[in-house]
Amino acid sequence: MNKTIAMAAVILAAGVGGWFVMVGDGPADAPTATRTGAAIVDVVVPASFSDNAQIGQRAYQANCAKCHGANAAGQDGVAPPLVHKIYEPGHHGDESFQRAAALGVRAHHWPFGDMAPVEGLNRADVTMIVAYVRELQRANGIN
Template sequence: MKKPVLIAAGVAVVALAGTLLLKKDDEASVAAAAGSALVAVKVPALGDEALKGEALFNDNCASCHGKNAAGRDGNGPPLVHKIYEPNHHADGSFYLAAMRGVRAHHWPFGDMPPVEGIREDQVASIVTYVRTLQRENGIF
């Protein structure tokens, strides 16, 4: 009688340990997904102004909008997205967003604060970079 009870207890312990290990793996997967890119972005060869914009984007925007403007899960939307095509969001909207911030209206990421210390000429370079990425990815 003791042997079946011990076997059942052993099976229960192994099952519990397996469940805990799987749960830990799932939590790690969720943590890894947070901050991951939201869209795939093809990056073309960049001209001088776009390269300057890339550096400025990485310093001022990528923490929320992700590397290559692909967005970051849980942080900010991708700018290489049809919502930001020039006919819907003209270049001026990028200037206003950077200088004044913007209220959330397309995405559930919350309001975007102004980018501290950014200048209009720097935003112009960032816009060149983002528009170059958009064109390469079929967003006109």
């Protein structure tokens, strides 16, 4: 009986641990960090941003960075990186970002739980944030 309980505990711990490890195969992918809040991916930041992306960067820092981390690198145990192949334009188009900010989104790619709507952002704000994220993505080989 004790062996059965011990084995079940090991299997449960391995399953839960595996749930939080996400390893990709793109240039911006890296194993998750082991500390809550640590960046999930390493992000190459371009030397400069377009005017729209600069506006978006400020809006991102004010509204998104607390969860999605600096430079959209994600935060372990908090929220996913936006500089990731999952969010490439062909998979999550710009309207996906608009809908996520306005309506929230149910968790479907990552184990962080649902995202609540972001209060105080309008479509123009999100358009600028998307410009910033897309320029970060391109700098990291995500097109």
